[in-house]
Amino acid sequence: MRRAAVVATVFTAGFAAVFAAIFSASCTTLAPLHAPDGRIITEAQTDHRLLRSRSVELHTARYTVHKTFPVLDAGIPSAPVINTRVEEAIRAAERDFLQAAAQAAQLELHAPWDFVVTWTLSEFTPQRFSALLEIYAYTGGAHGSTTLVPINVDIPSGTEILLSDLWKTSQGGVAAEPKTHAEPNARAEPNTRAESDWAGWNEWLRALSETARPLLAAELKRTSGASPDADWLEEGTLPAAANFRIFTLKGDTLIFRFAQYQVAPYSSGMPEITIPLEAVRQLARSRKTGAPQ
Incomplete structure (x- = not known):
């Protein structure tokens, strides 16, 4: 060994x-x-x-x-x-x-x-x-x-x-169990605590949602010149892993893209926002402890 x-x-x-x-x-x-x-x-x-x-x-x-x-x-x-x-x-x-x-x-x-x-x-x-x-x-x-x-x-x-791997790493934990090469779809991303006993996963998703929503609103307004539909934006950024599945990594930063029609009409394209992992971690921790954000 x-x-x-x-x-x-x-x-x-x-x-x-x-x-x-x-x-x-x-x-x-x-x-x-x-x-x-x-x-x-x-x-x-x-x-x-x-x-x-x-x-x-x-x-x-x-x-x-x-x-x-x-x-x-x-x-x-x-x-x-x-x-x-x-x-x-x-x-x-x-x-x-x-x-x-x-x-x-x-x-x-x-x-x-x-x-x-x-x-x-x-x-x-x-x-x-x-x-x-x-x-x-x-x-x-x-x-x-x-x-x-x-x-x-x-x-x-x-x-x-997976997104959950980044959550675990940001909490000082270990990554999820690796899939085998023979089972390319073996890993599943939990959306709610009901599907996983990982303490803090839901809270982290809520923090991610709350961080992403105003950034997206500002980006959509910048590119279209008008405020986005609030209900549409909220629906597409609910705290579920599926809403944040399109991401890439650059150092300790997450780069999110949102699919066509997910948060705005087709004409708004597929907006991109950048979120530091530390910002999500701090917000999740403050929500959990009740400390000021």
């Missing part, structure tokens, strides 16, 4: 040294590939040694697919877990899009449909990988729809980082 711990420590330290040493960038673009059915497929990738941004395009007479997504180097601990999660999220959305496109073709609907995947890196260290996928699909109508998929993984263990 001790030998295994030493080996793991040496491996992590070695990765950290390599991580700090490289990160030099170069870009390679591959020539277009012409598929037999008339599709045009192009690929390009920006190579940062440890983390690449890969782009794949597919053009047909009925639709266009443009995917840009992260690919971690195989030498990084948990790279297969992270890469698989990214691929599965994109594949599921793309499958639905292509099925809809095939049905539209049978109905002779020839609108220029689009499927676009982009991503934003929030944090990449030897301990943590945090990024956000934005998956946009236009299948006719007034506008398309965008799905946000956060990818938050503890690199040494390959465990998905």
